[in-house]
Amino acid sequence: MIDTNVLTVSENMKIDKNNYKYNTTNILNHEDDLQCEEFEETPLYAAVLTYIGYAILCLFGWLRDFMRQSNIEKKRGAIDPNASLDFVPLYQSYESFYTRNMYTRVRDIFNRPITSVPGPQFELAERVSDDYNWTYRFTGKTISAINLGSYNYLGFAERTGSCATDAIDAIKSYGIATCSTNSEIGTQFYHVELEQLLAKFLGVESCIAFGMGFATNALNLPVLASKGDLILSDELNHCSLILGIRLSGACYQTYAHNDINDLEKKLRVAIVQGHPRTNRPWKKIIIVVEGVYSMEGSICRLPQLIELKKKYKAYLYMDEAHSIGAMGKSGRGIVDYFNLNTDDVDILMGTFTKSFGSAGGYIAGKKSLIDHIRVNSHANTYASSMSAPIVQQIISSLHVLNCPEGKNRISQLADNTRYFRQKLMNMGFIVYGNKNSPVVPMLLYLPARVTRFNREMLRRGIAVVTVGFPATKLLESRVRFCISAAHTRQMLDTTLAAIDEVGTELSLRYSTRYQHRRLKDI
């Protein structure tokens, strides 16, 4: 049995919710432990208060539904044009209970429109609601805010600079679209150039690019897996992976998040027993993981996964949506971060939206794999080929990453990440994830605190992303900071000061492992 937890259990060792044993005394000194992660347990009082919070919201929800039903309160929201004609209702009322009674109350913290480039600082369009978030009107003014919500890890969301100029030149030379699919008459030289450049950057034989990251997973997993295969996927995988797995028709099982022991157990059972009903041996087994998990901030345990996959002859599919460009000394992703061989990961997938400031996704691997995908992929045969300026932005940013400026960005991101995480933990907030991951989730638990935090931060000129149920578990609502290489030390300090203030006001310091301190005391 592979045991990732090689340290012996002693008084200083605690086990966190992902079964990762950690040493409480010298957690801050794990410089060379690339897999040093923390997921502190939910404190009991926070859990109780959260449940009470949701219970109160439900009660009020039922009360309001009752009042709307008996026409005491006016029904808001759009009305079915076919309502009086005896059609089956389009939405069941219990399905939209959450939307009507909880989401709409706090709708203003989501879907905020911006009016400038989504860089480290941006302009939000100010909108007000006169009827408790059912409708909005724009005042015409803009709010300037520090951006901790957009996926801009290497700071390529710029409207000036070499990438933007190259994109403009591409529009002039190639137009916006080709209006055809890649397999018919839509392949241009720049598509070929992109794929070759990306393959060289990642250190793989070949690569294929698509116009949408979500579609890359959903439309290509059915090409790789089919009926008679088994897919073992991490329980916190993104919904595009889950959709792709479902559409493929293969059987699938989930294993506990990042838990190598559970995965090994399931692998052994799968190979010994075969298909649960017919006992036929599986044709192949694919393990699907993500590089960096966007809600947890954890990094997949790649060294152990590769060992496992070689031992049991399985295949590994890694979705590097958040880690390509952001992790590793040269930005080549998790494989680079752990200094491993790219040949060991069978299928590397990634997106261009997060670190390259563009749009789209890619799959990389051996030439035989990519040829098979090119022939059979749904996206290659039916979807329009990528637009010229989008492709040019990726090519330009790849060129930048290969020169010293790019190395600066990568190290700046790593610095910013470590600094920000360290300060937050030192203040006594619960922060999940690996100390090197640029995704920083901070736990807030109570639904009311989640929304209040968001609004208070915006009042102080900082735009953050807060997520709750159903994107996360019911108890674990959080705020997720996305650090960027373009954030200056000053911006981070302003943010930390604001978090310090709001955190004190709302009593957000839940940690029992770290002391609760004010920023000025650190």
Place this chain on the structure above:
Amino acid sequence: MGSSMTRGDIENLATDFYGLLESFKHAPLYHISFEIFLVLAVIWLVVFRKPRPIEKKLTEKEKQDLIDEWQPEPLVPSVDPNHPALNVRVLDGIVGKTVEIDGKKSLNFATFNFLNFVGNQRIADKAIQAVQKYGVGSCGPRGFYGTIDIHLELEERLARFFQCEEGIIYSYGFSTIASIIPAYSKRNDILFVDEGVHYAIQKGVEASRSHVKWFRHNDINDLERLLAEQEVLDKKIPKKARSIRRFLIIEGLYVNYGDICPLPRMVELKYKYKYRIFMDESVSFGTIGQAGRGVTEYYGIDRQKIDLISSTLEYAAGSIGGFAVGSSFVVDHQRLSAQGYCFSASLPPLLAAAAIEALNIMEEDNTLLFETIMEKSKRLHKKLLSIKGYIISGDEISPLKHIRLTHAFNTIGRLEEIVQFAQTRDITITVARYLNDEHLLPEPSIRLILNVEMTDEELEFLCAVLQEALVKVTT
């Protein structure tokens, strides 16, 4: 013969029997109870016991052997290196009315560039302005600061163009309808789908896990038959039927066939059988109807009667992405439940700007552009019909037509030869590509697409080349 048993024998038997009984009385209790137990056990074994299966308990060594012996298949099967997808023509420059391949320019009848917006200067200028204001990518999904004011403008403009209440945009044409269908139709619902719909709709139907009832392509009688059958089933379970939603999924103008759906009758049936209509107008947006509003305008049907119209910005509008328009009640639901909208990055602002400018051009021109394209489609149709030896599939006003050879001859190999020959004569056309797991794989064909800026001479030239190619292939 008389009794063979003498009186003495009977007496002996009786004595023996009596002796037996006496011995029972004298036997120890444990002996008797043991005998009774044995008898009962025999009865139980014979009557009641079922054969128990032998449990397969493997030892650790056996399990390890199984694990060591198991050999997976290779990750991917080998692929024919001559497959057309691996040997595509690579283009250079703007793919507009003409394309450049290997340094030579040729007329383009292969891309979905109906209104010739690719390479349009106004659209390019607006896109450049958008890059200078917003950069290239949008860096986030719509819920988390990926909503840019230009998206809201585009949604509003689309809704206004179609005279509907609300619009919603997606960042990829394929994902649009593939995300919309599962957002409304769940496991217990029923979908009535035309057999000839394109692949993205098939994927959306598959992802929804609903009951699917396919009806023959454009056959309204077949649809009525299915609806009547469903009504009969509904009467048997009236309470459950009240919670089963029904949808009709059709296309305005079918990409795979080029013909228009019989919409008026379908709308009539909608009110009779109580289903909702989701219509995909990818090809008919910007090409059919006096102002380019699609099949509803062509038939003069009130657009409010169609519950949702979905379309793409990748064909006539010359940009990337997709959209849906309809009443607020229907469209707003997608903002929280359509996966391709909520969990994917939003459309890059420069593509949204290009689409807005395309809409501006369409609205300014109002009717001239669309009258022209419908007129030219009719003319092309007439010209193509005059070439003997081809079967032309598609409506006469459709700018998208499928050309096939006569039945016995129609193979992909021959069609590829025609395409290659046309390329040598500086005409670019393409064989329509499909994957083998389509629900109803269309017959091989060449998909001809009309660009509104093509002149009459160019159409004549196309027909002449096709005629020559036919001669070359059939000899």
